[in-house]
Amino acid sequence: MPEDDESASQETSAVEQPIQHPLAVKSQRSMGWAALEVIAVVALFFIYAADAPPMVNEAHYLVKAKNFWQPDWCANDLFTASGKAHTTFYFVFGWPTLFLSLEATAWIGRFAGWTLIAIGLYRLTTALVPMRFATLGVAIAWIAAVEYGNLAGEWVIGGIEAKVPAYGFVLLALAELVHRRWNRVWILLGIASAFHVLSGGWSVVAVAIAWLISERPREHRKPFFTPALFLGGAIALIGVLPALWLTMGGDAADSVRAARIYTYYRLPHHLLPSNFQFHWYVRHAVLLGSAVGLAWLTRHQSEREQSEREQWNRIRGFAVGAIMIAVIGLMLGGLKTYSPDLAAKLLRYYWFRLSDAVVALWFSLLLMRCISLRHEAKSMFISGYAGLAICVVLVGISSFDRMRLGVPPSASNAMLGWDVDAPPAKQQRVFEDWLKVCDWVRLATDVDEVFLTPRHQQSFKWYAERAEVVNWKDVPQDSKSLDQWYRRFREIYPVRLSTIRVTIHYQSLIEYREKYGVNYIVVDRRITGQHMPLVRVYPLAENENQTYAVYELPYAMP
Structure with missing residues (x-):
């Protein structure tokens, strides 16, 4: 291309290029x-x-939100199925x-x-x-x-x-x-x-x-x-x-x-x-x-x-x-x-x-x-x-x-008020055991099962996706359900046991099965001990889960 033509092309390009206003820049x-x-x-x-x-509150709000969009999810849970505020x-x-x-x-x-x-x-x-x-x-x-x-x-x-x-x-x-x-x-x-x-x-x-x-x-x-x-x-x-x-x-x-x-x-x-x-x-x-x-x-x-x-x-x-x-x-x-x-x-x-x-x-x-x-x-x-x-x-x-x-805040001992001075490594091991038992519940039980769960936890529904009889964190908002929650909590975690564990009195457990439709209880073995006079369904091997276990509730005698 001739030199003059190249200069002309550059001039044309420069003229055609839009000029931005300083305020726009x-x-x-x-x-x-x-x-x-x-x-x-x-x-x-x-x-x-x-x-x-x-x-801390995600397990409270999002399980409720999930039930809002899927009413059949944990429909047997008192909190999840209660009124939506x-x-x-x-x-x-x-x-x-x-x-x-x-x-x-x-x-x-x-x-x-x-x-x-x-x-x-x-x-x-x-x-x-x-x-x-x-x-x-x-x-x-x-x-x-x-x-x-x-x-x-x-x-x-x-x-x-x-x-x-x-x-x-x-x-x-x-x-x-x-x-x-x-x-x-x-x-x-x-x-x-x-x-x-x-x-x-x-x-x-x-x-x-x-x-x-x-x-x-x-x-x-x-x-x-x-x-x-x-x-x-x-x-x-x-x-x-x-x-x-x-x-x-x-x-x-x-x-x-x-x-x-x-x-x-x-x-x-x-x-x-x-x-x-x-x-x-x-x-x-x-x-x-x-x-x-x-x-x-x-x-x-x-x-x-x-x-x-x-x-x-x-x-x-x-x-x-x-x-x-x-x-x-x-x-x-x-x-x-x-x-x-x-x-x-x-x-x-x-x-x-x-x-x-x-x-x-x-x-x-x-x-x-x-x-x-x-x-x-x-x-x-x-x-x-x-x-x-x-x-x-x-x-x-x-x-x-x-x-x-290294554990979610909702699972930390400081939040749950149990063994608050435990070192991180110990809390991580306990949390891994919690995930294991929740995974077993989710995979091995029917979706409409209801569970008795440890007092010191607030994420069972999050991980196991199963209903609970009562949970300290998950308090309903409407008056009727709130009163039911209170009565259930005082019954399931009685004051005589410092509200930290479920009773293992046979007659009480039989009544829970008939009253709440609950077939299983998840226990914290640090509180209840390694063995209970009930049929254990998880873990089958002692070293599989040292912190949590699942037992079947007794039936009423015919």
């Missing part, structure tokens, strides 16, 4: 950095909580159980939930802290603050359950709150409430308090009652109505009895302030004091620009709302002495759940804000980095301990 780069930051946060969640399924979660996250295992479903749910939380956290953090990868720092501090500073045992990053997507939408709502887009806030909180009534519902109350603090004093305030508020409420009904339905159908006495079982017997460690250990109050007070201290330390930095000050005031208002809810819960705790029935009915609504998560979040955002002010206040910068370094160490310790343990 900048937007693409920003999106790329945003995606990278979200991926980094999800990777952090994976490092911290990538335990083998099931996590979290129908939105079961509908959205349970359908993979039709095609995949519970383990695969858990991993899909985890990554979906973690990604939603990471996106919400990114949007919230970037609205307040103008520093690249600040979200990663907030995530680290938030994980550490929740784990080591909670009051009532709350957690956010872990396995998949209904509150995980709910918190994701709460974070997205808070990002809109910062920008004063109230209509979007109400709709997003409505979606959060549809997934988890309490996590989303308490967030609505806290945001309403934030509106009173930030909007009420303004001359040109935005209205509280808007079509978006009612639209959010309508969306929330998707989750509220199933929960309300479970409370209907019983009389007042049944309702009170169910509340007492729930609050005083099954979940006092989450619900009853007098049951909280003293050091829980101390650690939460330290966290709250640290958050207030950081807010005070950075107060003058917000005075330079009104919009920035108002943004932080709205987040502070939300945190104040969460704290006020917890304070009311503490006061209700004192009501037990004077009116235990009323106290039980009120305390069952998890008054401390939101504050456990939100105080930690507020602290984490303020910590990263101190770091972002490195050019303006050296002392704040040093304080922020020191706090973040402590959080990194705490998260690292927790992650290492869980990796070293």
Whole structure:
């Protein structure tokens, strides 16, 4: 080709090539950095909580979700077949159980939930802290603050359950709150409430308090009652109505009895302030004091620009709302002495759940804000980095301990409350035996069998896919089933045996067979001993399983 023709061709090509606008290029780069930051946060969640399924509540939620989509699965189980409170979660996250295992479903749910939380956290953090990868720092501090500073045992990053997507939408709502887009806030909180009534519902109350603090004093305030508020409420009904339905159908006495079982017997460690250990109050007070201290330390930095000050005031208002809810819960705790029935009915609504998560979040955002002010206040910068370094160490310790343990959290001795000081190697051997006995049950028994199972376990249905007479972890939500659960538990694990083992009294076992249709009992041989006066069907060889055994229940004499 002649030189002139080649030059002309190059000119034509250059003319035909589209020219990107500088703003478009900048937007693409920003999106790329945003995606990278979200991926980094999800990777952090994976490092911290990538335990083998099931996590603490996954065996509780996902077996229920599987039964929601396959009603004949474990249909004889009291808990699984009882009323479904979290129908939105079961509908959205349970359908993979039709095609995949519970383990695969858990991993899909985890990554979906973690990604939603990471996106919400990114949007919230970037609205307040103008520093690249600040979200990663907030995530680290938030994980550490929740784990080591909670009051009532709350957690956010872990396995998949209904509150995980709910918190994701709460974070997205808070990002809109910062920008004063109230209509979007109400709709997003409505979606959060549809997934988890309490996590989303308490967030609505806290945001309403934030509106009173930030909007009420303004001359040109935005209205509280808007079509978006009612639209959010309508969306929330998707989750509220199933929960309300479970409370209907019983009389007042049944309702009170169910509340007492729930609050005083099954979940006092989450619900009853007098049951909280003293050091829980101390650690939460330290966290709250640290958050207030950081807010005070950075107060003058917000005075330079009104919009920035108002943004932080709205987040502070939300945190104040969460704290006020917890304070009311503490006061209700004192009501037990004077009116235990009323106290039980009120305390069952998890008054401390939101504050456990939100105080930690507020602290984490303020910590990263101190770091972002490195050019303006050296002392704040040093304080922020020191706090973040402590959080990194705490998260690292927790992650290492869980990796070293090598068993799912739901099977760890610390969670089950049995032989909690056992070394990891011993717990791993016991867990292998647990898998063996569950595999035998799943392969060797009919799908409609019902089992008596060890008190210190919460994953029999997960691994064996068979119904249980009763399980400590799997407590139903409706009053009738909850009362049945309580009666069964007290009968199967009697107080005279410290509620740690099933009786081997022949007449009792015969009654269980006739009453509950149960033919087999799985026992922990560390508790019952190596031999029982029953027909053992597994293991047939002593060295096949040293921890667990399966016996056939006796028949009534003709």
